Amino acid sequence: MEETITIQDDLGHHVSAVLSSPVQARGTVVLCHGFLSNKHSTTNKTLTRLFNEQGFATFRFDFFGHGESDGRFEDITVSLALGQAKAAVDFVAARGHGPIGLVGSSFGGLVAILAVAERPAISCLGLKCPVVDFAEELRLEFGVEELARWKDTDRVPDIHGGPNRMRLNYRLYEDSLVRVAYEPATRITAPTLIVQGDCDELVPLHQSRQLMDALQGPKRLDLLPGADHQFSRGEDFRTMTTAIADWLILHLAPPRV
Helix, strand or coil, rough: CCCEEEECCCCCCCEEEEEEEECCCEEEEEEEEEEEEEEECCHHHHHHHHHHHHEEEEEEECCCCCCCCCCCCCHCCHHHHHHHHHHHHHHHHCCCCCEEEEECCCCCHHHHHHHHHHHCCCCCCECCCCCCHHHCCCCCCCCHHHHHHHHHCEECCCCCCCCEEEEECCHHHHHHHHHCCCHHHHHCCCCEEEEEEECCCCCCHHHHHHHHHHHHCCEEEEEEECCCCCCCCCHHHHHHHHHHHHHHHHCCCCEEE
C-alpha cells in the first residue's frame, strides 16, 4: 500500500513523499535520493520492492528543489537537504512503524551520514557510492578556474551536458565546505554498509575508504569490480541493491519466529 504524503521541514518547506508499507511493517527504511534525482528513482523503487517483500516499509521523499518538493533546484544546499532528511526520520518515528534504517545514494549518502550522526536512534545505514566531501568532488569536477567563474556568476556548466550554463548558487559550495562528513561519522555506531564501484567516475574511492576508518560501529565496504557511479550494468545494479537490502534487513529487526 502506497500513501502520498507531504511533510514540512524545520524551515516550513513542503516535502513531497511516499510511504510504501505492508500491512504490519517490521521496520521502516527512509530513502535519500541523489543529486538531480527524485523519490521515484530506479534505486528507490527497486529497494522499496525488496524491503516491502520482506515486511519493511519505505519512506522516500524529494529533496528541496527536486521532484515535487518546494524550492528551486538552484537554491539547494547540503544543510537544506539535511533538515529535510531529519524531518523525514522524525515523521516516520512519530508514525511508529518500528525501527528505522536510512539509505543514501551519492549526494543523498552525504545527507544520510550527517543525519545518522544527529539521530543516533537510527538502527542502520546503507550507502550507495556516497559523497563524503562534496566540496572536494566539486573542485575535482570543475577545477580552479571554473570554481572562480561559478563564484562570480552563480552559474555552472549544464550538468545534463547541454551547451548552456545553468543557475546554481555558489552557496552550495560554501555550505559543502562546512558539511564534510568525516568528523560526524566518528559519532556513528549504527551498522553501516558502503557499496561503490571501483570505476566510479564521480566520487573518489578514497572518500569511502576514509569514511570506513571514521565509522565506529559494525561496517563493511563492498567495492564492485568494473562498476561505475550509476551501476549501469544490470548485474552491478542487482548486486548493489541486494547488498543494501540484505544489510538493512539483517540489522533492522530479528528474524520472524
